[in-house]
Amino acid sequence: MPPEGECPAAPYGAQLYAPGSSKTVALTFDDGPGRSTAAILAILARYGVTATFFNIGAAMATRPWLVREEVADGYEMGDHTWNHPDMAALSAVSQAAELNEASAEQWSIAGTVPCAFRPPYGKYDATTLGLAQQRGMGVWLWSVDTLDWMAEGSGSSYWVRRIIQLAEQGGALSHPILLLHDERKGNPATVAALPEIIQFFRSHGYRFVAL
8 A cells, every 4th residue: 555644635625627826727638558648748748748647547557667657757646546437336445445556556656646536537426525635635627628538549630620629618718627538548639639739728828737
């Protein structure tokens, strides 16, 4: 098990908007690490922007070197459970196990624990919130859904343009959190869309922040 007390105190409840003053935007990547992780990391490094990775424990176990790279590069790491269940459908014991096993996997791979949590499908209950708070994990949802998972591994121009258009709806908000995916099977359309998304928010005066 990872050590207790590694994370600062976390507020109770789910948050939908990026932290910080003036205009901020948070890029978040769920379900990784996967086949596109290295490409995503390369783009983030090229543009000098930060992001938060909500990794699945089972996926971390299959690509531990990518977890180490994310940690070494200073990105915020988030717990996204061990196996991506609907948390609200689980008992308290099962919910705790999902959180603990994913955190323990990150600890065993990289020597750090996640201090942020995103419930799969955005589904949670009071038990979920309490368990996260006990572990010092802020619970983060999103305010802009790019629906990039719907591309199902396609990198076609249709999906790239659709992802960009949905992401740019965040320009109507002062502190959007963008939901993107880094699934094990790979997300080529997300990778192709990412540079334009970054340039859009940068050109509109946003500062990129971690959660």
